[in-house]
Amino acid sequence: MEKVFMKGCEAIAEAAIRGGCRFFAGYPITPQNEIPEYFARRMPEVGGIFLQGESEVASINMINGAAYGGTRSMTSSSSCGISLKAEGVSQAASSRLPIVVCSVMRGGPGVGPITGSQQDYWQATKAHGNGGYKMIVFTPESVQEAVDMTFNAFEYAEKYRNPVMILIDGVIGVMMEPIELPDMISDEELAKNKAAKKAEYCIGPRDGRTQKHPVEVTDGGPMGKNHAAWEMYKGWAETETDVELYMVDDAELVISAYGIAARIAKSAISILRAEGYKVGLVRPKRVFPFPEKAFASLCPEKVKGILDVEMSMPPQLAEDVNAATKGAIPMDYCLTTYGVILNRDDIIAKAKEMLDK
């Protein structure tokens, strides 16, 4: 473990390299340029490859090409750039390639403003590309969490042979914090892993392998591949949810928030608690699979309301929260959008308004 002071985007890049990433392709877009810039400097030092793609679309397809050969591969982008990458991520979900995509949200829709936002929750969890695929979507609230989640993302991608997304907002991307970096995975270990994965992913007869992609042709006939993916997604609900319950036990008001919004909400909660308001927070650390049980188990007799805090209009996380509670607990909102950062005092005011009613 090494202690350093780093910017979010750069820390993510370093964590990816320590987690075994040896191919990165990306295209410039604010507010995530520090990620490709860091890889461009750092990859040659570790024997990895950085390629600046001619477009977002080329970049995502490049990492798919690298992933076929068993190389741990990653790309990053922001919002409208992530839209363009949907083609390749959808293809990776179909070909069951283990890629890691970092989405640094800025405002939208369309080109939008370059400042931090949380408007791509649906894009990440509901309908990124065509065909109805799902990814595990990590939503860190701090640079340290972003580091830990990115370091482990490749393991998850390979475990499930599926794309994994790190979903952060422009605020965490540009924020500097003291962090502990994990140790680098050794070159020997990576080389062994690459060879094993390559043999698994490529179609072909080389070295006596079977001639078909193991997941392209399954026992289930033409529908088998998608059916197997669905079973996998359903299984995640049991095994892969990750949620933080913060001061929820005695809470009369529960805030639903993730990422930087949750971080700001925690700050609001400490002030509200000091004034005697019983406010808690349910924070999905992964927004897919959604931690449904954490919200479903809130008791309507005890919890008067849910305050959904997001940097998005319309609110997006809110829909999953309401689906989990089946609307049994009334919801109100504290929202910003179009790249405007949340204000802690607005959360405090809204929470008081709901509790004083």
Place this chain on the structure above:
Amino acid sequence: MPKVEIRSESCKACEYCVVTCPNKVLAIGEANNSKGYHYVVPANPDACIGCKLCAIVCPDAAIEVYK
């Protein structure tokens, strides 16, 4: 003596070999293969000189040549 052999199941009767053969060894045959093509046959086998040109132009690698 040189000879050509047609893999009748691979032949799609495009006739490239028929027009390429300098000695008119090959012709579209009477019989069908399983895909319904009237596959090419060596109608005039004695004229074969083993030049391989038929096999070279054959898109479907359906011709083997012996010499």
Place this chain on the structure above:
Amino acid sequence: MEKIYTRPSTIREGATSGFCPGCMHSTVHKLVAEVIDELGIANKVMTVWGVGCCILGSGYTTHDSFGSPHGRACAMASAYKRCNPDEIVYSYQGDGDLASIGIAETIYAANRGENFTVIFINNSTYGMTGGQMAPTTLVGQKATTAPKGRDPQQHGYPVHVCELLATLQAPAYLERVTCLDAKNVIKTKAAIKKAFQNQIDGKGFSLVEIMSNCPTNWGMTPLETLEYMKEHTLKEFPLGVFRDR
């Protein structure tokens, strides 16, 4: 008696190609497989399939392979080759794939001088989707989306990929060939072999454009397509070497 011409070893035993009668896609598959045999590289070849009729090759030859989304073969091949420099990588793409939806990926792979081989089938049409106008459709040539024939006022002119790429500094080898008779098939094979040898020698980006036909979508017999190519296609797309170093 000795067998002097036989099937290359990497055409799947007993397989018939999925291409239409007389389609030069089949010829090119055969030639690529022959070259792979002759260079002794069957055990380290990776094919990156483009979208369209190209993908029919995946059930025909037995090389290691993976598919790409529409137009992205050059991007995927670039990355695969860089991560696996000891392997021999080639993309196999048609004109819609390579010269329209994937033109950016093609130009930039060429411009980076990526050390892989591109086998480019130019048949002036979108074959698998049913004969729409391609970037390479000739002026006046009919297509389902240009029912009166390509009109430059409306559709612009055919795109010449070799000439376009020859404006770049990086490519090592660019040649346009055809398969319409035995002499040209032999030349095409030589070009394909050179494009693979260049990769083995580390020379960088090599592309062979093979002028081809599409009897089905041109609405002609295979023999008629040969005449059409001589009279029209090869006048618009002259054969030759555009870069060799």
